[in-house]
Amino acid sequence: MKFKTPTLPGRLAALLLLLLPVAARGAGELNLFGWSEYIPQPVLEGFTRETGIKVNFETYSSNEEMLAKLVAGGGRYDLVQPSDFTAEAMIRRKLLQPLDRARLTGLGNLAPEFTGRAHDPEGRYTVPYMSGSVGIVVNTEKVKTPVRGYRDVFQAVHRDRIVVVNDSRELVSWALYALGLPVNTIDAASLARVRPLLAEWIKLVKVFDSDSPKTALLNGDVDLGVVWSGEAALLWRENRKFQYLLPAEGAHQFVDVLAIPAGARNVTEAHRFIDYILRPEVSRQISAAFPYTNPNLAARRLLTPDELANPASYPNAGKLESFRDIGRSAADIDRLVTDLKSAK
Amino acid sequence: MSARIELQGVGKRYGAVTAVRDVHLTIAAGEFLTLLGPSGCGKTTLLRMIAGFETPTAGRILLGGDDITGVPPHRRPVNQVFQGYALFPHLSVRGNVAFGLRMRGVAPAELGRRVDEALALVALEALGERFPHELSGGQRQRVAVARAVVCQPKVLLLDEPFSALDAKLRQSMRADLQALQRRLGMTFVLVTHDQDEALALSDRIAVVNAGALEQVGPPREIYHRPATAFVADFVGHANLLPAERTGEKVGRVAVRLAGGLELEVPAERWPSGRRDTRAVVRPEQVVLRPWRGEERAAGRARVTAVEFRGDREHLQVALHDGSGLRLTAVHPGGEGDTADFTVGAEVTIEISADNLWFLPGTEARGPR
Amino acid sequence: MTSPPAALEPGARPGAVAWLLLTPLLAWLALFVVVPALLLFGCSLGERDEFGQVLWGFSLENYARLLDPVYLRIFLRSLGFAALTTALCLLIGYPVAYQIARAAPRVRELLLLLVMVPFWTSFLVRTYAWMAILREEGLLNALVAWLHPAWAPLGLLYTPAAVVTGLVYSYLPFLILPVYASVEKLDGALIEAAHDLGAGPWRVFPSVILPLTLPGIAAGVTLVFVPTVAMFAVTDLLGGARVPLIGNVIQNQFLQARDWPFGAALGVALLGLFLISQLLLRALRPHGVIRG
Incomplete structure (x- = not known):
């Protein structure tokens, strides 16, 4: 038997066949840009299984990184996951597009305190994903003195036993709280007041780690820290000796939201994903993997008593406050922290 | 200054391979002796044992009556002109010639004088500041000779010193080398596979074959009265x-x-x-x-x-x-x-x- | 007599052919080296707007900021870390490279393979492995506690020593390989000649081996020094991000502070530093070594 060279129409048909899957994929695709360690893989798989929509998942580890890539990459992303204060700036900058709320059937599952917040008062652009706080975690086996606030953490006796998130704005806000200053209006004067206090604190810290501050605690390299509540919740789940508390002076509460960038191409798919996340059983899955505070009331009802008892996920009432967009001051804060770290 | 070398039953084995076997040879002080043989015959190994780069597995080597069999090369009053010359590429001609004196801690003033003398000996006074890669083949050979003789060794070893030169240059360099040996009265041991070279230069030739000496004698005797078929056929x-x-x-x-x-x-x-x-x-x-x-x-x-x-x-x-x-x-x-x-x-x-x-x-x- | 066709004339226009062959390289260089460098430089003259986007312009303000003692200090510290890392790599890597190059061919291949084996796993994974070794309840402390309980625990993780350890570990192969190449090229007859001229084992090294392997050392030092100056991952992971090096500051400008123009200015300054050091190295390279 001999093989014949295919005719021109034959070749074109072959070429089309090769292109077909690409075209098909383009129709049912979602380019998701989310935090690392925040969206469980089974949730993504479940979504694809149900809808046939392929999820291209990319991650970032800071709001600023996400912004940098979003601004540089144009319409590459269909769905992003900013923190509330970043979403606020993005709305102001017209980087987000309004949601079609009619398509989001699960909005009613959300707890009222997580809707209509300052960053998006009418809920036109964002849907809350998870919420959390930045608080103090203590290894109660090692630290016997009572710890209530930032000033108790940053004591000379804890020198080199402290881990904190490596986030300049967080660091500065703690000192602002400790000094009784507002955390959302930052100017040269308030930074000048923060400086000497923060300088002392930074000298005491052993590890700055935003990605996995729990590691140093778990490994016994440090005994206490100021970390994301989700990290603290995982520690508590591991061992009850890790206790979480909201600092008495005040603490940052963040709400991370889902939002669709202005240039998104797959808007329909993005809406379907948001609605999928709003389902109680899906949201419950997220809570199990990453025990932050779930804003989805219906999902919370599905949690075990043990999960609800986690002090880091559902802390006792404290003085919680949202961050607001501070614009140009971000660079001043970074400069201050760089300066203080270098002075060590 | 020059000294007699005695090889007493010298042998060298590498595992199962015997490179040199039971060589007895006395080289007189001031003699120009050539080790002649085909490649792989063991003549280079013999030379390297005299230099100290190889240790014999049998026998002794005496220099001026002293047993030097186990003395490392840097402590032997023996210097070598290497095949391909092995000039230090990072040093100038003067630097190369001065190297041996520096290693011996010769004082700067004397060092300068002796380097000048050695360069004059090989007519390279003008090229002292050049680097090896800026020299012709013949000039390099002269640097190699000057570098070796400046140390005033008791024996000068020469390993195929002409092999890197073209035929014409070889002739004139041969004459220069012979004149130099006469002038210095130094014991020279030359290794070569080139019978013309051996016949032209040597006081005596030792023909080496398969790790052993076939015949030792003056060039004329070797040529006219070969002891073995190998010598007869290899020399001329x-x-x-x-x-x-x-x-x-x-x-x-x-x-x-x-x-x-x-x-x-x-x-x-x-x-x-x-x-x-x-x-x-x-x-x-x-x-x-x-x-x-x-x-x-x-x-x-x-x-x-x-x-x-x-x-x-x-x-x-x-x-x-x-x-x-x-x-x-x-x-x-x-x-x-x-x-x-x-x-x-x-x-x-x-x-x-x-x-x-x-x-x-x-x-x-x-x-x- | 007719002249032969130009195309058949050997070496008629070697320049043209050479340029043609070089085109891919030149295009690559232009696209991925020259253009980004120009972009970086252009960006460094700009400004950050309120939202952290680049406003193109012409201002030397970012360079003026570089002269702030904070950044000068960070630069100096980074250079110090890199210099220490490079020195340790040289101290450890040179003898290793030398022994490998002088080993029997079969052993040599095996040893070279072993040097390169770490590259088979991700650099980050290897750095995390170091965390597991150095941490308070880690392997090293377990060993120390077993040997001499009074010394345990050594607080090694999240210290400058841990950073240098990680850097030396990561960049050692980059020193070993070029030094190996230059030792392997080294003519054994030169070493014998040095012995023959009276140099004992300890004097052969500084007088002959070192100067002749200098090109390999220079290449290795460059390959280690340049990336370690700008390294940030190791400092973050093993150093606990406590003491910022220039790499951390640059990374921060792009990802945290979102001050790209200032980050670009830092990058340009670093680039300038490397250019100067390369020119210095070139000037210091001794005559005659270039051609062996």
Whole structure:
């Protein structure tokens, strides 16, 4: 038997066949840009299984990184996951597009305190994903003195036993709280007041780690820290000796939201994903993997008593406050922290 | 200053391989001795043992009566001119020559003077600041020599010092080296595979084959009175013809060579007590004449190849006696003569009996 | 007589052919080196707007900021870390490279393979492995506690020593390989010549081996020094991000402070530093070594 060279129409048909899957994929695709360690893989798989929509998942580890890539990459992303204060700036900058709320059937599952917040008062652009706080975690086996606030953490006796998130704005806000200053209006004067206090604190810290501050605690390299509540919740789940508390002076509460960038191409798919996340059983899955505070009331009802008892996920009432967009001051804060770290 | 070297039963084995075996050799102070042999014969290993780069697995090496067998190279009063010269590329000519003196901690003033002297010795005064890669091959060789002799070694070792040079340069460098040796009165040990070099330069030649000494003697003796077939063939070309003693007269021996040639030679040249052996017939001892129709069968041959070499011709002839023996002959290449000896020409050969040498050895079989 | 066709004339226009062959390289260089460098430089003259986007312009303000003692200090510290790392790599790597190059061919291949084996796993994974070794309840402290309980625990993780350890570990192969290449090229006869001229084992090294392997050392030092100056991952993971090096500051400008123009200015300054150091290295390279 001999093989014949295919005719021109034959070749074109072959070429089309090769292109077909690409075209098909383009129709049912979602380019998701989310935090690392925040969206469980089974949730993504479940979504694809149900809808046939392929999820291209990319991650970032800071709001600023996400912004940098979003601004540089144009319409590459269909769905992003900013923190509330970043979403606020993005709305102001017209980087987000309004949601079609009619398509989001699960909005009613959300707890009222997580809707209509300052960053998006009418809920036109964002849907809350998870919420959390930045608080103090203590290894109660090692630290016997009572710890209530930032000033108790940053004591000379804890020198080199402290881990904190490596986030300049967080660091500065703690000192602002400790000094009784507002955390959302930052100017040269308030930074000048923060400086000497923060300088002392930074000298005491052993590890700055935003990605996995729990590691140093778990490994016994440090005994206490100021970390994301989700990290603290995982520690508590591991061992009850890790206790979480909201600092008495005040603490940052963040709400991370889902939002669709202005240039998104797959808007329909993005809406379907948001609605999928709003389902109680899906949201419950997220809570199990990453025990932050779930804003989805219906999902919370599905949690075990043990999960609800986690002090880091559902802390006792404290003085919680949202961050607001501070614009140009971000660079001043970074400069201050760089300066203080270098002075060590 | 120079000293005698004694190799006493020196041997070198690498695992199962024997590179050098049981060498006994005494090199006199101020002598120019050449270790001559084909590549892989062990001559370089022998040199390296004298230099100290290899330790003998048997025997002793004495220098001026002192046992230096286990002394590392940097403590031996022996220096070497390396094959390819091994000049330090990062040092200037002066830097290279001064290296040995620096290592010996010679004071700067003396060092400068001695480097100048050494450079003058090899006529390189003007090139002191050059780097090796800026020099010609001959200049590099001179730097290598100066670098070695500036240390005033008791023995200078030279490992194929001419192999990197072209033929013409080789000739003049040879003469320079010999003059230098005479002037310094230093013991020189040269390693080479080039018999011309060995014959031209040496006081004595030690022919090395398969890790052992075949013969040691002055160049003329080596050439004219080779002790073995190997020496005869390696040093110059030799036709080894089976020879048979047919009779004896007072002081003369009658001999018949292959090809039926009969001749008489002085009795002292025939190995006493032998009935047959092989004659060493140098090509220049083979005389060719055009065959003029003589009946005599002895010495009849045909030219099978002619190689023109300018000043002479090398001819191959095949004997007609049925033995199939071939001989090489040399014929002066005058222009008129050539017509007589073209390929296929019938010739008669004669061998001059005067300087014919007969191998004394007991090897019965010929080379073919 | 007719002249042969130009195309058949050997070496008629070697320049043209050479340029043609070089085109891919030149295009690559232009696209991925020259253009980004120009972009970086252009960006460094700009400004950050309120939202952290680049406003293109022409201002030397970012360069003026570089002269702030904070950043000068960070630069110096980074250079110090890199210099220490490079020195340790040289101290450890040179003898290793030398022994590998002088080993029997079969052993040599095996040793070279072993040097390169770490590259088979991700650099980050290897750094995390170091965390597991150095941490308070890690392997090293377990060993120390077993040997001499009074010394345990050594607080090694999240210290400058841990950073240098991680850097030396990561960049050692980059020193070993070029030094190996230059030792392997080294003619053994030169070493013998040095011995022959009276140099004992300890004097052969500084007088012959070192100067002749200098090109390999220079390449290795460059390959280690340049990336370690700008390294940030190791400082973050093993150093606990406590003491910022220039790499951390640059990374921060792009990802945290979102001050790209200032980050670009830092990058340009670093680039300038490397250019100067390369020119210095070139100037210091001794005559004659270039051609062996």
